[in-house]
Amino acid sequence: MTVIPPRSPSDPTPVGGRTHRPTKLEPAQLGFTPQGAVAWLSPLQLAATGVRVAFAAQFGAYLDKRELQNAFPTKVHDDHVNDEELWMDYIADLGDGFNPTYTMAYLLAQEQIEAGGETLPRGRVLVLGGDSVYPTASGKAYEDRFEGPYRAALPQVPAENGPTLFALPGNHDWYDGLTAFLRLFARREGSRIGGWRTKQTRSYFALQLPHRWWLLALDAQGAAYMDDPQLEYFRGVAANIEPGDRIILVTPQPAWVQSEEHPLYYDTIDYFLRTVIDPTGADVAVMLSGDLHHYARYAQSDIGRQLITCGGGGAYMAATNHLPEQIEVPPRHSQVRRQSTGMPYKLQKTYPTQLRSRWLGGGVFARLPWRNPGFATMLGIMHTMLMLSFNNAAGRILTVPIFLMTAAVMASTVFFAVGLTEGEARLKPIILGSLHGIAHLAMGVGGLFLWRDVLPFEGYKPAVQAALAVVIYLTPAGVAAALLVSLYLLIAASFKVNVNELYAGQGIEDYKCFLRMRFAPDGKLSIYVVGVDTISTKWVPQPSGSWFAPAKPLRPRLVDEVITLGPAKQHAAPPAVIPADAPDPSHTA
Numbered sequence: 001m002t003v004i005p006p007r008s009p010s011d012p013t014p015v016g017g018r019t020h021r022p023t024k025l026e027p028a029q030l031g032f033t034p035q036g037a038v039a040w041l042s043p044l045q046l047a048a049t050g051v052r053v054a055f056a057a058q059f060g061a062y063l064d065k066r067e068l069q070n071a072f073p074t075k076v077h078d079d080h081v082n083d084e085e086l087w088m089d090y091i092a093d094l095g096d097g098f099n100p101t102y103t104m105a106y107l108l109a110q111e112q113i114e115a116g117g118e119t120l121p122r123g124r125v126l127v128l129g130g131d132s133v134y135p136t137a138s139g140k141a142y143e144d145r146f147e148g149p150y151r152a153a154l155p156q157v158p159a160e161n162g163p164t165l166f167a168l169p170g171n172h173d174w175y176d177g178l179t180a181f182l183r184l185f186a187r188r189e190g191s192r193i194g195g196w197r198t199k200q201t202r203s204y205f206a207l208q209l210p211h212r213w214w215l216l217a218l219d220a221q222g223a224a225y226m227d228d229p230q231l232e233y234f235r236g237v238a239a240n241i242e243p244g245d246r247i248i249l250v251t252p253q254p255a256w257v258q259s260e261e262h263p264l265y266y267d268t269i270d271y272f273l274r275t276v277i278d279p280t281g282a283d284v285a286v287m288l289s290g291d292l293h294h295y296a297r298y299a300q301s302d303i304g305r306q307l308i309t310c311g312g313g314g315a316y317m318a319a320t321n322h323l324p325e326q327i328e329v330p331p332r333h334s335q336v337r338r339q340s341t342g343m344p345y346k347l348q349k350t351y352p353t354q355l356r357s358r359w360l361g362g363g364v365f366a367r368l369p370w371r372n373p374g375f376a377t378m379l380g381i382m383h384t385m386l387m388l389s390f391n392n393a394a395g396r397i398l399t400v401p402i403f404l405m406t407a408a409v410m411a412s413t414v415f416f417a418v419g420l421t422e423g424e425a426r427l428k429p430i431i432l433g434s435l436h437g438i439a440h441l442a443m444g445v446g447g448l449f450l451w452r453d454v455l456p457f458e459g460y461k462p463a464v465q466a467a468l469a470v471v472i473y474l475t476p477a478g479v480a481a482a483l484l485v486s487l488y489l490l491i492a493a494s495f496k497v498n499v500n501e502l503y504a505g506q507g508i509e510d511y512k513c514f515l516r517m518r519f520a521p522d523g524k525l526s527i528y529v530v531g532v533d534t535i536s537t538k539w540v541p542q543p544s545g546s547w548f549a550p551a552k553p554l555r556p557r558l559v560d561e562v563i564t565l566g567p568a569k570q571h572a573a574p575p576a577v578i579p580a581d582a583p584d585p586s587h588t589a
Contacts, residue, residue, distance in 0.1 A: 023541045032148025037097030040504040042374040073201045078208035091514040092129030092290020094313030095145035100509045101314035103535040105153035116558030129290035130170025130252040137180045151194035152547040165196035168217045206237040211523035212568035217250040220268045243281030244569030254289040254309040259331040270330045293318035295351035312513035320350035321357040351559040352511045367506035369482040380478025386444035413437035436488045523567025531559035
């Protein structure tokens with residue numbers, strides 16, 4: 001008898017019956033509401049981001065539910081340990097706008113894809129590497145930004161070899177303390193999201209794979225210590241790992257490359273490696289993460305340990321041109337007493353290329369104003385008030401309105417630089433934020449001269465001038481101020497300040513990627529990095545398979561050479577036992 005796992009609450013697919021097939025991207029037909037990309041620079045979003053970061057910093061420990069997971073079942077997932085061959089997919093940072101998210105879900109759902117002259121079958125295991133929803137986690141957000149698009153891509157369980165899905169939480173999954181995440185992915189009886197089946201029971205998991213390969217996924221957020229139930233779980237897993245086994249270690253953040261801004265991020269991983277993995281004699285062949293929305297690979301050699309960031313599942317593209325060419329792992333500035341020996345790793349490949357990334361950064365002038373109309377409107381209001389405060393000064397250098405507006409401008413620009421820049425360094429953001437504020441004040445003075453000397457409004461009553469300013473001045477001032485912010489971001493990024501905002505403000509939805517991995521019969525692991533330069537924005541209904549197909553065929557390609565890693569090492573042969581009555585070899589002729 002076939003046991004069909006329960007559906008997720010939002011899944012309208014009849015169990016064991018025919019699937020309802022929508023013909024339009026309408027909520028009434030889909031069962032979810034397709035979402036646009038998050039406008040990260042909108043005033044409400046900026047305020048919400050600031051509040052969430054502050055709240056998480058102050059009350060994160062109270063929201064941490066990892067200790068409570070000790071009551072959940074412990075399980076090592078070994079469904080495929082005896083498979084001769086296994087294909088597995090990895091994708092991260094996916095639950096953003098519908099078009100990029102569904103583009104990648106569509107590729108993952110196809111029975112096979114062609115890329116780089118290779119035929120790559122659909123993975124029988126799908127691993128989500130974190131941030132399955134943006135901007136914050138909730139049941140509704142997961143439904144609209146993740147569940148719905150993935151259910152539409154693979155609406156039914158394939159006839160054979162139905163794929164399983166495992167998810168690791170990222171920081172955006174954590175903003176509600178993992179409540180929605182655990183309800184969706186960690187149900188005791190399992191569930192299904194379209195054709196994918198979920199089986200995990202905690203926010204972390206271990207997969208025992210063919211030919212002595214393992215995948216261990218750690219729920220280790222930032223510089224936080226790893227909770228005791230999680231450590232005990234992985235110590236139990238490690239008891240079954242043998243010397244020479246090969247491990248893929250999945251983490252929510254690429255701490256190896258973030259250690260320059262966050263010196264403590266790698267400490268938890270280093271502790272885990274030294275205390276849990278090293279005693280087993282196993283070899284960590286790959287360290288894998290998302291969080292940064294691009295592809296980047298560091299390695300000592302093509303066959304040595306690979307440090308891979310692959311966060312191209314749907315969120316805005318992040319810069320690659322600011323990545324260091326060489327890193328040391330663990331970093332020298334670690335505060336761990338018994339630190340592992342640091343080894344140098346060189347940057348081998350990025351997607352998009354660093355040249356392309358730099359070129360895309362220059363597009364901020366065209367993209368930022370129209371992708372963030374609320375941000376431009378907020379700037380227009382600020383500059384209108386600033387100009388009017390100057391205009392109503394009646395020849396005085398300082399008035400209460402001028403003081404208040406000047407203070408508001410300077411505080412906003414300094415906070416924008418300091419509060420949103422990764423890392424602990426504060427001098428550069430303060431200087432650049434202050435210069436940014438001075439530039440806006442200078443623009444306000446220029447607006448005053450324009451208003452007084454060019455436009456024919458001199459002599460009007462203050463109330464009339466204020467009304468005219470809202471009608472005539474606000475919109476062009478907002479656009480000009482948005483362009484000034486764009487210029488600031490481009491300059492600041494060269495000093496590694498507000499790099500994320502330079503690209504988040506543009507909301508570039510192209511240049512997406514995921515990994516497709518093959519565990520071969522000979523025990524080797526081949527990693528194919530599949531990239532899509534241009535996502536689809538138009539969709540047509542299909543009579544079978546995915547609900548919708550791209551109006552123009554997608555063109556996936558391999559954006560890195562195929563990474564091939566050797567099999568697990570053979571166990572050392574036990575010493576030969578010489579029978580007691582055997583002749584002494586030293587006495588033979």
